[in-house]
Amino acid sequence: MIMGKVNNISVLSDKLKKYLLEKSLRQTPERMALLEVVTKLKRRFTVDDLDALFSESNFKLSRATLYNNIHLFENAGILRRHKISSQKACYEVVYSDEPLSCYQEICTICGKIRDFTDAEIAQHILARKSRFFRPEYFSVQIHGICYGCLRKMKKEKQKNINQ
Numbered sequence: 001m002i003m004g005k006v007n008n009i010s011v012l013s014d015k016l017k018k019y020l021l022e023k024s025l026r027q028t029p030e031r032m033a034l035l036e037v038v039t040k041l042k043r044r045f046t047v048d049d050l051d052a053l054f055s056e057s058n059f060k061l062s063r064a065t066l067y068n069n070i071h072l073f074e075n076a077g078i079l080r081r082h083k084i085s086s087q088k089a090c091y092e093v094v095y096s097d098e099p100l101s102c103y104q105e106i107c108t109i110c111g112k113i114r115d116f117t118d119a120e121i122a123q124h125i126l127a128r129k130s131r132f133f134r135p136e137y138f139s140v141q142i143h144g145i146c147y148g149c150l151r152k153m154k155k156e157k158q159k160n161i162n163q
């Protein structure tokens, strides 16, 4: 599995180089550094996360450059953008052209988001045929209360009973 990801990183690098060539754009060190950073992250990230990472590194990428290149990576099919109503947009690396599914458990109290995948549900949903639409990915949001908040609520309740 890890080997697969390593190979995919060179695939992504080739994909980016090809895209830049097609669009007559330069293969700048900043763009290659951004690719390296996003492929090293094993989770979803926001522009703020990248900003923080770059401010610690030797590369000084301005916020505008960061935004421009993230947009470019999106168009190149390297990054996928997720936006959940009031939350900040977050991004993830697209390691293959397979339709990707994303599930999120969102706590309605503290706002914590947990990502997980379920290949079985994905297969089921994406098998749905449509003549007028080509599904590429989907996202499911499950709203509820996280264990941390549940525990806190239970404690509060206990406190009230004891008083």
Ligand SMILES: [Zn+2]
Pocket (backbone or CB within 6 Å): 107, 108, 109, 110, 111, 112, 145, 146, 147, 148, 149, 150
């Ligand atoms: Zn919570």
